[in-house]
Amino acid sequence: MGDVILTMKGIDKRFPGVQALSGVNLEIRKGEVLALMGENGAGKSTLMKVLTGIYKKDAGTITYEGREVEYNNPREAQEDGIVIVHQELNMMGHLTVAQNIFIGREPKNGFLIDDAKMNSDTRKLFQQLNIDINPKETMSKLTVGKQQMCEIAKAISHKAKVIIFDEPSAALTESEIEQLFKIIRNLRDQQLGIVYISHRMDEIKKITDRVTVMRDGCYVGTLITKDCTKDDIINMMVGRVIYETxxxxxxxxxxxxxxxxxxxxxxxxxxxxxxxxxxxxxxxxxxxxxxxxxxxxxxxxxxxxxxxxxxxxxxxxxxxxxxxxxxxxxxIGYLSEDRKRFGIVLKKSITENATLTCLPRYCKGVFIDKNKEKQVTKQYVDTLRIKTPGIDQLVMNLSGGNQQKVVIEKWLIGDSxxxxxxxPTRGIDVGAKQEIYELMNRLVDEGxxxxxxxxxxxxxxxxxxxxxxxxxxxxxxxxxxxxxxxxxxxxxxxxxxxxxxxx
Amino acid sequence: MNEKRKSGLAANPFLKSLGTQQAIIVGVIIVLFIFFSLASVSFRKYTTVVTLCNYMYYILLMAIGVTFPLLTGGVDLSIGTGLICYAIVGSYVISNGHMPVGVGMLVVMIMSLIIGFINGIIIAKLDLPPFITTLCTMMIVRGLGSILTGGLSGVWPMAGSAGGWCRSIFKITVGKTIIPIGIIWMLILIAIMSIILRKTKIGRYILAIGSNKEALRLSGVNVVKWQVIAYIISGFFAGLAAIAYACTFSNITPGTGAGLELDAIGGAIIGGTSMTGGSGSIVGTLLGVLVISLLKTGLPYIGLQANWQQIITGLVLLAAITADMAKRKKAA
CATH class of the missing domain: 3.40.50.300 (P-loop containing nucleotide triphosphate hydrolases)
Known part of the structure; x- marks a missing residue:
């Protein structure tokens, strides 16, 4: 096990209505794969976004190669050798593989882009990683798995010292995952520090050396992977022995x-x-x-x-x-997986969101009967136990779980x-998740x-x-x-x- | 929703109801008034108010209308050349068709509603970008008016002639004093449109389209219909603006009108309507238009040409957009 390359200590991050991180610690070592685990909404992605400068931390320190750092954007972090391979791929589908990898830093030949050099550099990079992809292929023609390989190659090409994989396997087939692991092991052997975020227990056992567990935005602890069992990790993740029977x-x-x-x-x-x-x-x-x-x-x-x-x-x-x-x-009511885009109107109040599906019922002629509207909203805010200072609160100020409840309220008022x-529980913290489950059970009990x-x-x-x-x-x-x-x-x-x- | 945000001026309920940006605009208007009054003796005369009103009516009407497409996150560029086109066609109906003024006005309104409807249908149903769509209709209506009248200027009845009553819709003369009674109509329209925006489902849906159209659609709301309505409102007010313009200035030159829409859109945005839609108010639009009209009428008094007015309006608009961006960044 190598030296510590990066330490995060006492990291705090607050969003309106929710404490996303409080006092989180993390230690990344050279030549090691660290698993970062936790339920959805435990704060793993937020922590990594703080590290790479997408979010600004409210408190805490980040020490990287012996000096304290604070990045203002992912680009700064990347130039310093910290890169993140996102769950969602950030590739431009109409460009070639090589063009994607070298975007923003294309090798020049006088004024013109030196395509030949770009392609050969990409090929070299792929050889190093044992990837078999044609650099001249258009990105959108590749499978998701191969696109991800390109993303990784791009990360490496930045002379990365720390690579963060944010649920890389979610969209991959078994054989693609195997290849991904080969690449990760290869990188580990080259003394890079690797963070691997995943929900899949078997993968954690297979690929990682240590496991850091988070729960509800807090640091729970770190275990040596080979010395612990699945249940140990799960216990730390949920804070109770029985995990969702x-x-x-x-x-x-x-x-x-x-x-x-x-x-x-x-x-x-x-x-x-x-x-x-x-x-x-x-x-x-x-x-x-x-x-x-x-x-x-x-x-x-x-x-x-x-x-x-x-x-x-x-x-x-x-x-x-x-x-x-x-x-x-x-x-029929549809609660979208992408709540913020398709489920709610963030900049409007709970009331305005709640009656979206059936506003005409709360109108006298063309006029909105605001009293009646408020009354029904209040009633459902109470029964669904939506935590808010008032029904005029803008939905953007609520936590993920409460936003989801507003969406549910919308459909219930709409008589679906x-x-x-x-x-239903994507991006929602554990406590609220439990409440959403109870709510769903109650709904089916009601027919x-x-x-x-x-x-x-x-x-x-x-x-x-x-x-x-x-x-x-x-x-x-x-x-x-x-x-x-x-x-x-x-x-x-x-x-x-x-x-x-x-x- | 900036009305609900606390501001440092919270002590005054009127300013509080306006929100920070509007409070600043009120300040700007007062400062401009004081500045022009100090700088020019002739600005301090009553006739300035009349001139100001003459310029303000049609811009304000267009601005009230265009606020609705802006609130949906769209825009309507066709209102400026539309205004001239409708006014010319109206004059043609009156002078060549020998129709009463009232019929001319009716034709103006019907045309403006049709253009508004066409804009709306293309944008909402075919899902084309509002900017391009209305840019096209802007060019189309610009040519249309000229063709219908064979390129001749349109003339609306003057005071004293048959149908001259239309001159006294917006101002009447009592003794030697001209009273700009158009202000009353403006206030009534502002009140009505404010109520529509704040208290009816039309307003609720139009604002929601600007905030998150897809979420609204997935809530089972017919967004196409409400988007079309926003453009019909815009067209309707362009029609009213055409009448105001015709009744104030009588002479309509074909092929002009391009650029008027920018005064109206600028007014709405200075008044706090978000460029991306979702928030804004009619009172804000009134204040924004007041700033633009003040600059338009005031600057000549201190010896600056129209070109300066455009530069300054541009700068004010830039400031307003910067404020809007800063506000949204803070919110995100």
Whole structure:
């Protein structure tokens, strides 16, 4: 184990309405892979954003190679040798691989860009990493996995000394993950300091040397990977021994009526011949890897995106859904995975957000009946236990969990019976997550029906009565909660057309 | 939502209701008034008020209208040349068609509503960028008026002639004093549009489109409809502005009007309407237009030409946009 290259100490970061980090410590060593673990919303990404200058810390120190540093933007950090490989890829699809890697620092040949040198430099870089990609290929033509390899190559080409991988494996296939690990091991052997953020326990055991655990924005502790068990890490992550016990039995009575039936739904490449039924009072989990087409399926069903074909029946009756307006009229509500973009209007008040789906009901003629509107908003703010100083509060000042509750409030006030929860607890801290789960259970007890899309295996097995697994736009498996194991779900989630695991 | 933000001037309920930026604008207006009054003896005369009003009416009407597309995050560039086009067509109907003035006005309004509707449909339904779309309609209506009248100037009835009553919509003469009663109509329209913006679902939806159109659409709201309405309102007020212009100046030169929309848009933005939509107010727009009109009428009194007025307006606008950006950065 090498020397310490970077230390973060007592880092604090506050956002309006939420203490994102408080007193967090982190130590990165040369020639070592450090796992950074924690639930969604534990503050891992925020910490890394503080490190690379995307966010400004409120307190604490960062010591890098013996000196205290504070970067104003990721570029400064990068020039200093600290780079982050993001979960979302930041590549320009229309440029070539080499152009992407050398963007902003193209080798010049007088006034002109020296394409030949750029391509040969890229090739050298790839050889060093054992990557087989043509530098002249257009970026958008590569698979997600290969794009990520390029991202890593780009990071290395900056003479990086510290590389942070932010959930790099989320969108990769098994074989791509293997290759990623090879590259990471290679980098480790070159004495780089590596931070690996992931939720996948087996990966942590496989690739990392130490594990630092965070919970609710706090530093919990650091373990040596080979000396600890999965349960040790989980205990530290959740602060309790039992971690989200899976449901063992469906809560839906066998004679529950079908409230929604989807038949042969097709929408583009990402939704192919999807058929399923949703029962009254059921939580139907949709599992799969990133890019499996679940969100696309939900959006097509909801009328947010056009569909090519397919029939939708609500309570046995065939309905036409071409726009979200149609869907809302038929009692369907959609909680998007990207709350801030698609779920709420950040710069408006809770009240204004709450009645968005059904404002006409709170109008006298063209005038908004503000008293009636406030009354209903207040009522739901209370029942959903939304933490806010008042209902006039702008939604942007609420924490992620409370913002999500405002979205739920919106659909409840809108009288939706069928709710599509797309990644309902993404970016929400653990306590609020628990509340969202309880809320979902309460909703189905009250006779609503829920389609829950989730990439978190634990969430799927804990909440669902029945599970549908998708892969590459198709439904590859349907499982009763009684007989579901995570391995089984994983098997269906990677069941590609043609039966091959490779691309 | 800057009205709700606390400001240092919170003690005064009127200023508090305006918000910081508007409070600053009120200050600017007062300073400008004092400055011009001190610098020029002739500015201190009552006739200045009349001149100021003459210039303000049509800009203000356009500005009130264009505030709505701006609030949706769009823009309407067609209102300036539109104004001239509608006024010319109106004059053509009156003089060549031998129709009463009222019919001319009706034609003006119908045309302006149609252009507004076309803008709205193209932008909302076909999802084209508002800037380009209205730039195109701006050019189209610029040519349209000239073609209809064969390139001749349009003349609206003068005081005393048949249909001259239209001259006294905006100002009446009592004894020797001219009273700019147009101010009353402006205040009424401002009140109505403020209520529409703050108290009705039209306003709520238009503001929400500017804040997050996609979230609104996914809430099951027909955003196309409300976006079209924003452009219809803009067209409607361009029509009213055409009438105000015709009734004040009588002579309409075809092919002109380009640039008027910039005074109106500038006024709205100086008044605190966010360029990206989502926040703003009609009272703010009034204040912004007052600044622009003051500069337009005041600067000649201190011996500066129209070119200077444009430079200074540009600088004021830049300051307003900087303020808006700073505010949004702080919020983010």
């Amino acid at each position: 899976p449901k063992t039995e469906s809560h839906v009575p066998p004679d529950a009526p079908v409230v929604l039936k989807v038949e042969h739904l097709n929408a583009g490449r990402m939704v192919q011949d999807v058929s399923f039924e949703l029962h009254k009072g059921e939580i139907l989990g949709f599992s799969g890897l990133m890019g499996a087409g679940r969100t696309e399926m939900a959006r097509a069903l909801f009328g947010a995106d056009p569909k090519d074909s397919g029939d939708i029946y609500i309570k046995g009756e065939k309905v036409e859904i071409h726009t979200p307006e149609d869907a809302v009229r038929h009692g 019976d069928i709710l599509i929860f797309d990644e 609503k029906s829920i389609i829950m899309i989730s990439s978190e295996m634990a969430e799927i097995t804990r909440m669902s009565d029945r599970i549908i697994v998708m892969c590459e736009g198709r439904i590859t498996g349907e499982l009763d909660i009684k007989e579901t194991s995570q391995e089984q779900i994983m098997h269906y989630a990677t069941l590609r057309a043609g039966g091959s695991d490779n691309e």
